[in-house]
Structure formats: structure tokens, C-alpha cells
Amino acid sequence: MIDLAVVDLSRLQFALTALYHFLFVPLTLGLSFMLVIMESIYVMTRRPIWRTITRFWGTLFGINFVLGVATGLTMEFQFGMNWSYYSHYVGDIFGAPLAIEGLMAFFLEATFVGLMFFGWDKLKPHAHLFVTFLVALGTNLSALWILIANGWMQNPVGADFNPDTMRMEVTDFMAVLFNPVAQAKFVHTVSAGYVIASVFVLGVSAWYLLKGRHIGFAKRSMTVAAAFGLASSLSVVVLGDESGYALTDNQKMKLAAIEAMWETEPAPAGLTAVGLPNMTDHKTHYEIKIPYVLGLISTRSLTGQVEGILPLVAVAETRIESGVQAYDALERIKANPEDPAARGDFEAHRNDLGYGLMLRRFVEDPRDATPEQIRDAAWATVPNVPVMFWTFRFMAGIGFLMIGLFATAFILCTLRKHDTRWFLRLAVLAIPLPWIAAELGWIVAEVGRQPWAVEGVLPTFLGASSLTVPQLWGTIIGFTVLYGTLAVIEVGLILRTISKGPFSSPDLASEPGAPASETEPATA
């Protein structure tokens, strides 16, 4: 039997390292494009203040970027280390986008990021701007490829199980590439990164304005952040809805869990704004419903149905029964690869093999499963409903708050009222919010995918490596200590850089043409 303690610890380690990695990546995604915007203004106007702005945010970008890269190493190798059966089972499809990510995106960003920092005096302004743009392009392309890989886990298109190699193999690479779930996730995720970067720039600029330091620098930075942030926060919410729209075809169970919708309702279904979902009696208590909204959002029609959890569990039960047939046929093929009857049976039930494998959590050989165990396995296809329900609501709530924040910032900047103090205080306080939303977004997407590693194909618990509990504790503690130390150092350096301000380097302060107010000495 699979050691479930090893599975749980492997999941814990993956979640910890992924969530940690994702503290740095979104800021990299967004700040790189904001650097492109700032540097473009410098190249067009040739006003030195914009060069100072670009270089200051570039310094902060660098401190953050390096931890994204360092923790990304873990992500690239952890599949093989902790999820070796998963890697074998789907490597034929999942490995390709990862390799392409390295070839197309990592090389681009990593090769040019050095030149971006060290090439200010070696390149003409246009050429340097182009280098900065290539870094931004590289980081964003890497998001595209990793989300194509992740999109396939959510919606495994273009691949089939091969009984001779005991794994999934690609049949249609274009389908993997143009997976609608991957496309929706990509735009949603990078937009979230743009919001995070905008809030960061907005918040830090607001802090300078509150302290009365670097006024000209901070006002300009704030204006860029307000415009970029407004566009991004609108797009993250609108394209997040696009992500939900794709769910109705591919991940009905995830949608039902997010909405805590136990029964299928007559179309168009109402949206439960708040309530207390209960996993034991399969009801949502004290719910407040907004009529029609869910049906409209997720099916884009008045008649489309959104399926509830209970009917989906019933569907899972039938698929598990069919999956047992697939499993049986596969065992006969293993015994005799030339058995035509076994091949025929396998063809008839191949799409349900993953559901058959779900039984391995309850019984060593799925063919021995009792009806009781089949029912348990069917219920095991439901993710944790209260967790899904609440994480989604907090994430979406923060999304709407961000639109409000940036709309206000945009209006104030347009009216040249940069020094509205109540708003500046709010902008500083808002800094952690989008990070919280991004981490919650990862939880909605990946906890919502449970119990599957690959939706309908491979249960998570089967994907883990045959490691031992002490090995896993060793690495979990090791990563926690290492990552914890690095986080403290990183935050310390960022705060130090911010408090020193943009004019701390002698070469920047002495730049000709900077307005008098910009050359004040850094004090704090």
C-alpha cells in the first residue's frame, strides 16, 4: 500500500515551496514590465529623473528576482524528487513545457538580466531599453509555459494512456499548447503579478510622500503605478471570471466546491455570497444567495446548468465502476501483452482508468473493492468545500478592493492630488493584500484540483515517490530553515534599500538636470 504519511508530507513540502516561490514571482512579472514603462519614458523624454526612477525600482527588482530564481530551482527538481511516479506517468506531456520554458524563457531573462544591471554604461539608451524589455518578456513567457504545464494537470487534453509503457503519452501537442484552461490561467496569473507590482510601487511611493521625502520621484512613480494598476486590477478580475467560465466544461467539481453547491439548481443558478458549508450533512447553512448570478457568470446563458456536488459524486461512482474494468483489462495486458480481448476491454474503459486507480487509497487491488469502498472513493473526489468556498471569497474580495484602490489612485493622480494623506496611508496598508490574494489563488486552483494530481487521470496519492517519513521531515525542516533565513534577509534588504532612497548612490545624486527637490540627501 502507498504510505499516506509520505504523501501528505510531500504535499505539505510542495505547498510550502510553491507558495514561497510565488511570493517573489508575481512581483518579478509585474515589476519587469513597469521597468519597461519607466525606462521608455526615460528614453523618450531623456529626463534623468526617469533614469533614476528606473534604476531605483530596478534595484528592488533585482533583490526580489534573485530569490524567485533560487526558489525556482527547487520547483524544477521537486517533481522528480518527491513525485517520481507522477513524473514517470505524465512526463511525456508535462516535461515538454518545462523544457521549453528553460529554452525559451529562462535563458532570455537570465542572460539579459545581467546586462540590464551591468550594461547601463555599455549600451545606448535604446539598446538598454530593449534589454530590459527582453527580461520582461522572458519572465512573462516563463509564466506562460509553466501554466501550460499546470493547465494540462487541470484539463488533460491531447494525451492517452499507453498500456505498453504504463504512462500517459501525447497524441496532440497543439491541444496541450492551446488548452483553454492554460490560456485563461496565464492571463489571470500575470495580471495578478502586475497588480502586485503596482501595489508595491504605489505603497512605497505613498510612504515617501507621507514622510515628505523624494516628492518628485514618488509622484511620478505613483502615477505609473496608478495607471498600470488600474488596468491590471480590472483585467485580473475580468480574466479571473474567464478562468471560472472554463471550469464549467473541465472542472465542474471544482466550481461546485467553490460555490458550495450541493444540488444542481434549475437554471440560472443563484450565487451563494456567504454561508457555512458543512462537509458531513452536505448542506450550506445560513447562506445568502444572489439569484441568477452564478448561472449567468459560469455558463453565459439563462438556460445553462451548473452541476452540484451530489450529482457529480454519482457520476464519479459510475466512472469508478468502469475504471475497475479498465484496471482489470490492464492487469491482463501486463500478463500477456498480446491478449486481444484484454486490449478490447481496455479500449472500452480507458477513459475511466484514473477513477479506478482512486480505489487504491482504500483497497490494494481495485478489483476487490466492495460497493462501500466504491462509494467512499466517489466521495473522495470532492475537494475540501469550506476551504474552497472561503479562500475563493477572500481572493475575489481582495480583487475588488484592488480595483477600488487603483480607481481612487488614478483619479487622485489625474487631479494632481498626490498628497491626499488618508489615501496615502491606505496605500501603504494595502501592500500585503495582493500577495495574500495570490497565495489564496494558488490554493483555490491546486487544492481545488484535489484529489487529483492530473484531473481524472492520476490521483495525487499515487504520484508520490517511495520515500520515507524521516527523509521528508529532513527536507521540510531544511527548506523551512533555509527559506525562512533568506526571507528575513530579503525583507531586511528591501526595507534598507527603500529607506536609503533613490538618491543614495553618488552617481545618481550628482546627475545633472535633476530638480533641486530631487537631490536632497538621504537621511533616514
Added chain:
Amino acid sequence: MELPLDFATLRVIWWGLLGVLLIAFTLTDGFDLGVGALLPFVAKTDKERRMVINTVGATWEGNQVWFILGGGAIFAAWPFVYAVSFSGFYLAMFLVLSALILRPVAFKYRSKRPSAGWRSMWDWALFVGGFVPALVFGVAVGNVLIGAPFRLNSELRAFYDGTLLGLFTPFSLLCGLLSVTMLVLHGATWLGLKAERGPVQKRAFAIGTVAGLLGLVLFAVGGLWVAFGDLGFRIVGTVDPNGFSNPLRTTVEAAGGAWMDNYTRYPWMMIAPALGFLGTAAALLGLWRRSEPLGFLGSSLGAVGIISTVGLSMFPFILPSSIDPSSSLTVWNASSSHLTLFIMLLVTIIFLPLVLLYTAWVYRVLWGRSTTAALSTNPDLY
């Protein structure tokens, strides 16, 4: 769909590309690792250390991608190898990752604060980030030659018998030390090209000379060990090079001395070990004659020779199993599907030349020696 290249050909191409990636990693990131391992010993003052760090400061990040791409490419083209090796060498991989995670941070953060304690801490982090991966990669290669302790069950799930300390056998330690000497020599010859002439270079050349000589001895001893020791595996019966990727359909036996088979069958393969010796010797000559380009070229060719020797000796094996030889992974049974190998080859043909082109351009823009004098005038430097 009929693909223009057959499965067996694609498998051999991808075996070759795996070698190309390993070599590219060694030639580029290899000198970064070597420079890191040399740092505390060749550079004494803070200015000297900054000067040394800046010889790789702007380019280590791109070089490191060869390592990441190596991981991705093994995953895509050799999923069995990716799955079995990284989980089988679990704690060793963790060790390498921790060391490699320290490295980028150390580069970036070291010179952000003036305190001597802070800087010395990151200097040692750079040393660990260079020395530990160099050692563990070598030890891992040694274990691949010995065979890793794994077996596959009927659903092709891997199980392991080994421990972290079990990886450190006399032979694998020899390989580990060879790897360290190879990268230290490479780092020293890189400092020949990029560091300012002076005491730092002198120290680097002295250490590089010791490393090169030691490397020649270790490579020779390793060769004798492989020829006359109890190492090697052989496929029993015939295999279909176009067959399904299912390791359990091959029969393999352990056979001492079998890693020499290929040299009898294809004598031209002797070029690889010869290059290993000659290249390293040329590097030593370069250090001795103060010919910096010859030093770097020599250490590069030496590394190409040494890595190719391992690959060619084992062909068609990629990762043999010591406890269940018939679970061994070979070129013929451990690859991705025909279609995936083909698509990934197309992607590589399009993007790899592009990567090489812009990498060369970046090196050209940043060309020139790193000097201590530049540290006071250029605020961008680490």
C-alpha cells in the same frame, strides 16, 4: 502520423543532446562553480574578492540556466531517468539544491552591506555553492557508473534501497574529487582570462596547477578502476531500438569490465579519454606558460573529454540498477514517446542556436577584465 525520423534515431539524438547539455553546463556554469570554490583562497582582501566575483557577476545567471534546462530536458526526453534518479538520490539532490540556492543570493546580496562579517558570510556561501555541487555531481556520476540501488515493479514504480551515506563509496568519491579538480581548474583558467593580472591570478594559477595534476591522476586511476574493477553492465539477448519505453522488457546482467566493451567495438571512441588527458595537460601548459587562452581552451576540452568518456563507456546505458539489473534504464527503454522526442527536437533546433547567439552577444558586450580599480568608479558592480 508518419514522422520523418525513426524512434531509434531520435533516441540516439536525444542521448547526444543530453551530453551536449551536460557539457554546456560544465563549460559555462562550471567556471562559476570553480570560481566560487576558489574565492576564499585566491582573494584575500574585500577588493580582491569583489574583483573575482565580478569576473562572473553579470553572466552566472544565464550560465545557471544550463542546469535548469538540463533538468527540464531530462524530464521531457527521459522521464524515467528524471523520475528515478532525482528521487533515488533524494537527500543528495536536496544538498545540491540548498547549495545552489545560496549561490544566487550570495552574489546579489554580498555587497549590499559594508559590514565585514556580512560579506565574509556570503563569501563562504559562494564557496559552499561552488564546492558542494561540484563534489556531489561527481559522486552522482560515480554512482551512475556503479549502478543505483533501485528496482521497478510491474506498474513501473521505483523503489530504493540506498542511503545518503551509501552514495559515498571509494569509487564515487574518486569521481567526486575528479569533478572538483576539473571545475577548480576551469575556474582558475577563467580567472586567467577575466581577472586582472596580479597576485589573485598567481594564486589561482598555483591552485589550478595542483588541481590539474591531481585531475590527471584521478582520471587515470578511475580509468584503471573501470577497466579492471567490478564495474559494468551488459544487455542480454537482443533489444529492439524502436521498441516501447518499458525498462522491464530488457534483460540485463552485471558484468565486470563491461564499460570497456564499446572501446573494443568502436575504437574511435578512444578519442574521448584521450581528449580528457590532452585537454587537461594543455590547460596545465597554458597556466605554466601564462598563455591564458590556451589554459581556458585546454580545461574546456579536458572537461568535454572526461564527460564524453563517461557517456560513451556506458552507452546504451543511462542509469543501471545495482540491485535489479533488469530494471536498468537505457537509451532504448527509458525515453519519451516518439512524438514527444520529435517535437522537442524541433523546438531545440529553433531555440538553441538563438540562445547561443544572444549569449555570445552578451559576453561580447561585457568583455574585458574585471579590475579592482573599476570597483570605485562603477557603482553597478557587485
